[in-house]
Amino acid sequence: MVDVILGLQWGDEGKGKIVDYFAPNYDVIARFQGGPNAGHTLYVGEKKIVLHQIPSGIFHENKINLIGNGVVLDPVTLKKECETVEAMGVNFKKNLYISERTHLILPSHRALDKASELAKGNEKIGSTLKGISPAYMDKTGRNGLRVGDINDKSFVTQYIRLRLKHQKLLENFSFAEDISQWEEEFFEAIDFLKQLKIVNGEYFVNDTIQKGKKILAEGAQGSMLDVDFGTFPFVTSSSTISAGVGSGLGVAPQKIKEVFGITKAYCTRVGSGPFPTELIDENGELLRKNGNEYGSTTGRPRRCGWIDLVALNFACMINGVTQLVMTKADVLDAMNTLEVCTSYKINGKETHEVPFQMNRDSIEPVYKKFKGWKTDITSIEKFNNLPAEMSTYINYINTTLGIPVKFISNGPGSNQIIVAL
Ligand code: GDP
Numbered sequence: 524m525v526d527v528i529l530g531l532q533w534g535d536e537g538k539g540k541i542v543d544y545f546a547p548n549y550d551v552i553a554r555f556q557g558g559p560n561a562g563h564t565l566y567v568g569e570k571k572i573v574l575h576q577i578p579s580g581i582f583h584e585n586k587i588n589l590i591g592n593g594v595v596l597d598p599v600t601l602k603k604e605c606e607t608v609e610a611m612g613v614n615f616k617k618n619l620y621i622s623e624r625t626h627l628i629l630p631s632h633r634a635l636d637k638a639s640e641l642a643k644g645n646e647k648i649g650s651t652l653k654g655i656s657p658a659y660m661d662k663t664g665r666n667g668l669r670v671g672d673i674n675d676k677s678f679v680t681q682y683i684r685l686r687l688k689h690q691k692l693l694e695n696f697s698f699a700e701d702i703s704q705w706e707e708e709f710f711e712a713i714d715f716l717k718q719l720k721i722v723n724g725e726y727f728v729n730d731t732i733q734k735g736k737k738i739l740a741e742g743a744q745g746s747m748l749d750v751d752f753g754t755f756p757f758v759t760s761s762s763t764i765s766a767g768v769g770s771g772l773g774v775a776p777q778k779i780k781e782v783f784g785i786t787k788a789y790c791t792r793v794g795s796g797p798f799p800t801e802l803i804d805e806n807g808e809l810l811r812k813n814g815n816e817y818g819s820t821t822g823r824p825r826r827c828g829w830i831d832l833v834a835l836n837f838a839c840m841i842n843g844v845t846q847l848v849m850t851k852a853d854v855l856d857a858m859n860t861l862e863v864c865t866s867y868k869i870n871g872k873e874t875h876e877v878p879f880q881m882n883r884d885s886i887e888p889v890y891k892k893f894k895g896w897k898t899d900i901t902s903i904e905k906f907n908n909l910p911a912e913m914s915t916y917i918n919y920i921n922t923t924l925g926i927p928v929k930f931i932s933n934g935p936g937s938n939q940i941i942v943a944l
């Protein structure tokens with residue numbers, strides 16, 4: 524069976540920490556989409572680690588961590604990350620598998636990402652500049668190179684052919700960047716990749732299921748950044764939702780059981796694009812400060828706002844969420860009043876649906892106010908010991924979404940998690 528953990532908002536919901544928490548219950552932890560645009564934070568003891576390419580179960584002994592075919596892989600980032608985790612005692616040569624169908628991010632993909640963003644000017648997506656969109660374009664455009672190609676005699680020839688194609692595109696953008704240093708690192712990393720376990724991911728995953736073992740699929744980004752259902756065009760280029768698990772790992776839909784949807788107790792977004800409940804005031808500042816809301820991959824300040832139940836309800840619907848995990852609840856400790864967006868007013872008309880275009884100008888969030896709990900909850904271990912105001916807040920979310928909040932994270936530490944009764 525396969526369970527899924529994914530983000531319900533615009534990313535950075537705390538997936539790294541939650542996957543690390545659940546990993547002991549599974550045999551395999553697998554990434555199914557995205558690439559080094561992801562930054563998944565977890566703590567190993569006191570040490571903070573941010574993973575970009577390696578699944579977040581890597582610190583658990585005897586668990587296989589699979590980079591699935593739906594991922595786009597930057598070998599340079601992977602090599603660095605392998606070296607980091609090895610220094611912490613992880614045997615990545617044994618525990619890390621990569622699907623041979625996984626597409627490679629080339630240095631010229633990174634240059635193209637940069638060129639495309641520059642050309643967009645004020646309309647830029649706010650991409651992480653990791654080459655994600657150009658790499659997925661080469662996948663769907665049927666030009667890309669895959670991990671399984673690296674041992675092919677013609678790999679370098681194929682690489683040069685693709686790079687020349689990219690060169691022409693870069694000239695069209697009138698963009699010039701010397702990528703020779705990146706290319707040197709790239710080929711070193713390709714050599715490094717050859718020592719890793721490159722597998723037929725879909726057979727591995729299905730054999731694992733056949734043997735009665737359990738797989739945890741780890742989402743990257745968030746549902747509102749999904750290429751189909753997110754705030755297009757301000758999205759990423761992959762299927763971030765539970766449906767992406769099917770094509771990103773090669774599993775049939777009936778094999779998927781639990782879908783754990785993660786939401787922050789509030790909401791953030793990094794990069795451009797609509798965000799109806801964004802707070803451009805002192806409350807937004809307070810959330811950023813108390814939540815340390817700066818990008819794990821790019822260091823950019825994250826935009827902060829109130830929890831949005833319209834968007835969350837939509838995300839639960841398209842993912843088939845069975846259980847909710849609420850993270851960063853402690854960040855609300857200092858707030859006097861909390862607000863929850865319960866509907867949108869669009870051109871004066873109230874709706875509970877996410878519209879085709881989520882333009883900030885036309886959406887007016889309708890809020891319900893809640894009293895803050897003004898208590899430090901970071902050392903609470905039992906659900907019954909949570910402040911009454913917090914139970915009221917959570918109960919309201921439970922009933923409105925019709926899905927229970929089963930886990931509440933009350934701090935970044937790996938043991939700061941409360942199981943709801
Ligand atoms: P991911 O991309 O979904 O894995 O999330 P990120 O790692 O990008 O961002 C989440 C940030 O919040 C990280 O710095 C985590 O260490 C931190 N974090 C996770 N859960 C909690 C929590 O419950 N409370 C607090 N205060 N921080 C948390």
Ligand code: IMO
Nearest residue numbers: 534535560561562649650651743744759793794
């Ligand atoms: P995790 O897995 C938050 C955002 C970027 C940009 C848009 C497109 O850590 O939650 P891309 O580089 O994918 O072309 O950027 O998506 N974005 C993320 N925001 N968390 C992420 O990953 C993100 N990955 C991409 O900021 O707005």
Ligand code: MG
Nearest residue numbers: 535562563819
């Ligand atoms: Mg992140």
